[in-house]
Amino acid sequence: EDKVVQSPLSLVVHEGDTVTLNCSYEVTNFRSLLWYKQEKKAPTFLFMLTSSGIEKKSGRLSSILDKKELFSILNITATQTGDSAVYLCAGVTSYGKLTFGQGTILTVHP
């Protein structure tokens, strides 16, 4: 059975801190790994990672995939209160099915 595990489950930081969110996966017919940010409603897409060792960046967010260790991390530097959300990672199979982790709840205090 496919499995994705995220850690930590929750994280409380202050504005300006840097955070690292972890995601390990065991997904049959693995194709890629996706990171989403979920605030009140729809998960919104952050990154799609297909190749090992290639960092993807978007502003203060970055992410990398290790296909040998079956692991990905999401980094957020200089956190802001607007970064408070649930961060989800999901393994994607070749048929497109997403297997989600349980999410990391990030709370950023002013």
Next chain:
Amino acid sequence: EPEVTQTPSHQVTQMGQEVILRCVPISNHLYFYWYRQILGQKVEFLVSFYNNEISEKSEIFDDQFSVERPDGSNFTLKIRSTKLEDSAMYFCASRLEADQPQHFGDGTRLSIL
């Protein structure tokens, strides 16, 4: 920016009744999905749909569930005889091509009484 839209945002139904959840995927997307999230639990895959047929379904997606793309824009999930345990947030997602990310709608909160 194009988005996936879902209606209604909240549906309350009596146990045993049929319910249809509606989704309008992004217009040129080819792959369509339903997921659900029971309160406090992970988002779970239900079904994927491509080229007018189901390409994969989970164990949750039993005979009580069906999907349809009745026209060129809508994608529906029907639950024939709802149970209390069907109460969840249901998300629709779509993607353009096989190596593109899925984009999600805001979800329909289904409450079974």
